[in-house]
Amino acid sequence: MNQAEVIAKIQGIFDNLFLEPVTLTPAISAKDVPEWDSLTHISLVVTVEKAFGVRFRVGEVETTRNIGEFADLIIKRQLEP
Amino acid sequence: MMRPAFSSTRQAAAFALLLSALLLSPVLAWKKLLPPREQAYATLGWNNGAYPWIHNQIFQETNAIDIAILGSSHIWQDINTPYLQQKLSEKLHRQAVVRTLGWGGCGYDALYFVTRDLLAHRQVRLLVFYDETAGFKSMSQNMGGPAWFRFGEDAAILPGLALREQGLLYFAAILGMPRNLLSQFRPNLPAMLDQPNCWSRNNHTQNPATRLGSLALHTGFSPGSTIPHLPFESFVPATTARPEDVVVYTPATQAAFKFAGTNPPAWEADFAQRLAALWRANGVQSVMLSLPLFAEARSPVILETAFWPKFFTDTRLLGIPPATLFAQLTDAELCQLYADQVHFNENGQTYFTSVITPALIQLYENQWPQ
Numbered sequence: 001m002n003q004a005e006v007i008a009k010i011q012g013i014f015d016n017l018f019l020e021p022v023t024l025t026p027a028i029s030a031k032d033v034p035e036w037d038s039l040t041h042i043s044l045v046v047t048v049e050k051a052f053g054v055r056f057r058v059g060e061v062e063t064t065r066n067i068g069e070f071a072d073l074i075i076k077r078q079l080e081p
Numbered sequence: 082m083m084r085p086a087f088s089s090t091r092q093a094a095a096f097a098l099l100l101s102a103l104l105l106s107p108v109l110a111w112k113k114l115l116p117p118r119e120q121a122y123a124t125l126g127w128n129n130g131a132y133p134w135i136h137n138q139i140f141q142e143t144n145a146i147d148i149a150i151l152g153s154s155h156i157w158q159d160i161n162t163p164y165l166q167q168k169l170s171e172k173l174h175r176q177a178v179v180r181t182l183g184w185g186g187c188g189y190d191a192l193y194f195v196t197r198d199l200l201a202h203r204q205v206r207l208l209v210f211y212d213e214t215a216g217f218k219s220m221s222q223n224m225g226g227p228a229w230f231r232f233g234e235d236a237a238i239l240p241g242l243a244l245r246e247q248g249l250l251y252f253a254a255i256l257g258m259p260r261n262l263l264s265q266f267r268p269n270l271p272a273m274l275d276q277p278n279c280w281s282r283n284n285h286t287q288n289p290a291t292r293l294g295s296l297a298l299h300t301g302f303s304p305g306s307t308i309p310h311l312p313f314e315s316f317v318p319a320t321t322a323r324p325e326d327v328v329v330y331t332p333a334t335q336a337a338f339k340f341a342g343t344n345p346p347a348w349e350a351d352f353a354q355r356l357a358a359l360w361r362a363n364g365v366q367s368v369m370l371s372l373p374l375f376a377e378a379r380s381p382v383i384l385e386t387a388f389w390p391k392f393f394t395d396t397r398l399l400g401i402p403p404a405t406l407f408a409q410l411t412d413a414e415l416c417q418l419y420a421d422q423v424h425f426n427e428n429g430q431t432y433f434t435s436v437i438t439p440a441l442i443q444l445y446e447n448q449w450p451q
Contacts, residue, residue, distance in 0.1 A: 059126020
């Protein structure tokens with residue numbers, strides 16, 4: 001999967017998770033989405049882990065600055081044995 | 082009219098039960114529900130300390146450490162560990178083992194717990210530490226308490242501490258319980274020590290694990306936390322400072338030191354004494370390495386807040402008068418050595434380590450003659 005494909009899949013997760021519609025771009029981050037608080041973030045990470053069949057290490061997701069970097073992290077984790 | 086918080090007595094009782102369970106969770110969990118001790122470090126990320134590296138060094142690596150450098154960000158960022166290891170290896174004619182275990186936030190409580198865990202797993206021949214910044218204003222309980230103070234294992238530490246401090250540690254244990262319980266069921270994945278991490282992304286700084294634990298900040302000077310750092314420029318200072326200018330505290334050299342004489346808070350004093358006892362019990366030789374703050378740079382003597390030899394009776398106190406270390410440098414050049422008011426950047430780390438290394442090696446050799 002490339003970054004665009006990953007973001008398209010995350011878009012589906014956002015559509016289910018957030019009440020207000022959010023159109024994802026690689027540059028979008030939590031500060032651009034008022035509804036994206038810490039609790040929603042946990043739901044988002046857990047849902048992404050299930051959807052992509054990956055696991056993140058503690059602190060990894062927090063260091064990504066936007067959806068583009070988050071998608072890159074997912075790709076990196078998918079490539080790990 | 083305001084609605085009552087609970088719609089029934091049963092609901093209120095359930096809430097009270099939940100709250101009690103939370104407050105008593107460290108006691109209820111005791112040791113049985115705690116994950117292995119190593120999870121205390123494995124579940125912490127890189128942001129506030131090189132915890133994945135610390136976990137690796139305490140629980141995975143097994144060989145003896147010739148020199149271990151331990152402490153908060155001040156010493157974490159001020160010593161070039163690969164350089165010190167290289168110089169010690171040359172002196173010993175074998176591969177020396179020098180490691181830095183550093184984290185964010187002062188407090189001898191943190192130093193005590195990390196040192197205790199390290200000494201429980203590895204032999205350390207010389208331990209170098211420093212944890213003072215600027216007086217005691219910022220020195221309090223370390224924010225990592227919820228991770229490494231685990232009531233079921235560490236309750237024996239509480240007697241001797243003031244009631245308030247016992248309470249602080251107990252509440253730290255409460256805060257740490259959700260993480261402990263979670264990591265019991267879902268341990269963190271093994272750390273990737275050779276990959277770029279948040280330090281690389283945010284500060285263009287190498288992952289500390291690739292530098293034997295030391296953090297070399299690739300940033301220019303910032304006089305305050307809200308002021309952006311200047312761009313980093315490589316700079317090699319030209320001074321007359323020599324390794325011979327480094328001073329070990331003794332009655333004969335005490336004029337090179339100035340102690341403000343401030344008594345450390347009871348918390349700090351207590352953990353300082355516990356540290357001294359821990360080192361003694363493990364036969365570890367220790368060195369307190371005084372690190373100069375930016376504001377002290379023109380001082381002709383080494384400045385310390387407390388009279389530390391009173392607490393660390395078996396420890397050698399080592400330093401270099403800042404005015405000697407920074408002789409001939411202009412204020413602008415001095416700025417090129419610091420990342421902020423407290424920490425060296427990569428330039429300062431390289432320079433300071435080159436001056437201090439012969440004295441550290443000498444102290445090592447005095448304790449462990451070849």
